[in-house]
Amino acid sequence: MNPVTYVAPLDVSGALSHLYAGVDANAAPSKVIAGGTNLLDLMKERVMGPQQLVDINALPLDQITAAPDGGLRLGAIARNADTAYHPLVRAQYPVLTAAILAGASPQIRNMASNGGNLLQRTRCHYFYDATTPCNKRAPGTGCSAIGGLTRQHAILGASAQCIATHPSDMCVALAALDAVVCVRSSAGERRIDFADFHRLPGEQPERDTVLAAGDLITHIDLPPAAQFVRHSAYLKFRDRASYAFALVSVAAMLDVGEDGKVRDARIALGSVAHKPWRVPAAEAVLIGRQVDETAFAEAADVLLAGAQGQGQNDFKVTMARRAVIRALTQAVEGTHDNTTELTENEAPV
Structure with missing residues (x-):
């Protein structure tokens, strides 16, 4: 059993202090947990082994609100089901509702958070199998998928290091909608265009996104899309x-x-x-x-x-x-x- 420290801060500043403290633990830094629908599976399979879990469910990041420009702000810990069925999402962004409801199961959608959906990791068989080489899980060990079981793997943007795919349905709709990911860190706030948020594997397939250690997703902003x-x-x-x-x-x-x-x-x-x-x-x-x-x-x-x-x-x-x-x-x-x-x-x- 791997020991894990659990903390449940009550505000964003408290969450950031715990995440930033974990930056020094290079081998297994702190990880945010909300719904835990992907992270806990990865921990059980020993694919990921964070030393500390920072539970953000008490943070005020669960609202879905209209923006002054006619767009919409989705809280990072709003649940996928609540997002899909929200009246403003249904009325203004039906493609997002359809994408969310196409994914997982009702039980998982009731638990999974918006921010967590962005951060879910590939479902490549070899990534989940800790006994096989995988550059995404253990950089430099090789990619077992190349020449192996590839039915679900990439046909675009792959590299000699990794041919895995991103599994999210919600993220496909967010990409089409030109969403913006709002992030907080000890250095302040920044906004990341959705097109730039996820990475292609290149020479660093272990990095799924442009987030750095200590970053926290707070909201996802959607521009107006009435047309x-x-x-x-x-x-x-x-x-x-x-x-x-x-x-x-x-x-x-x-x-x-x-x-x-x-x-x-x-x-x-x-x-x-x-x-x-x-x-x-x-x-x-x-x-x-x-x-x-x-x-x-x-x-x-x-x-x-x-x-x-x-x-x-x-x-x-x-x-x-x-x-x-x-x-x-x-x-x-x-x-x-x-x-x-x-x-x-x-x-x-």
Whole structure:
């Protein structure tokens, strides 16, 4: 058994002091815990072994509030279910609701926090198996996935060090929405554009994000997105209908004028890279075009430029292209409000 110190500060300053104190413990620094739906699994499997857990559930970071500019602020410890079913999220950001409800199970969504969703780690089999070499878990030991079981692995942005994918559904929608991650540290506050928050593996696959030790996510800010409310879709391809991570997922949002031409577009792919995959040039292909399969296919080709399978996951290149076309087609047809499909364990109060 590995000893772990547990602290539960009552304010952000107290949380930061505990996190900063853990910066000196280079081998196993302090870790934040909210819902614990991923971290506790990793600790049980001995993939992660923090010396201290900083429980932030008492911090005032659980609110979802309208912003003065018409956007929305999501508290870092607001639960995924509360976020998905929040009236403002449902009305203004339906693609985010759809993405959250496509992930995990009702029980997990009731526990998982918004900030924790951003920080969840890859579900690569080799990362979870502490008996195998893994550069993400133990830098410099090698990547067992390369040449191994690769069905769920990356087709974009991979490196010779790591071919793992980011597993989140919520983050794919946040990437499409141009979210901003608000972070506090001992040095003060800073804002990180969502496109810059997660890293590609490169030579440091052990680093999933640009966060430094001692950083604390406090909020996620969403800019106004009223132009996309009527035409958005979240599409997820997976091995079974529930509680399965995506093989490929797509968040698609369109602003379509009265003439049937695209005025603005957002497309983000999930489970194809180390981070949600978005290429602005692919969206630019659609601007001024009629909404049809030809335009959608061209955008998909730009988005997937350079995609390469690892053998067992070669099918993901074709699947991703078809998923983009289908998601854009569904977005044209109109946004589906899947929050009406409530379950007994997750109905909002």
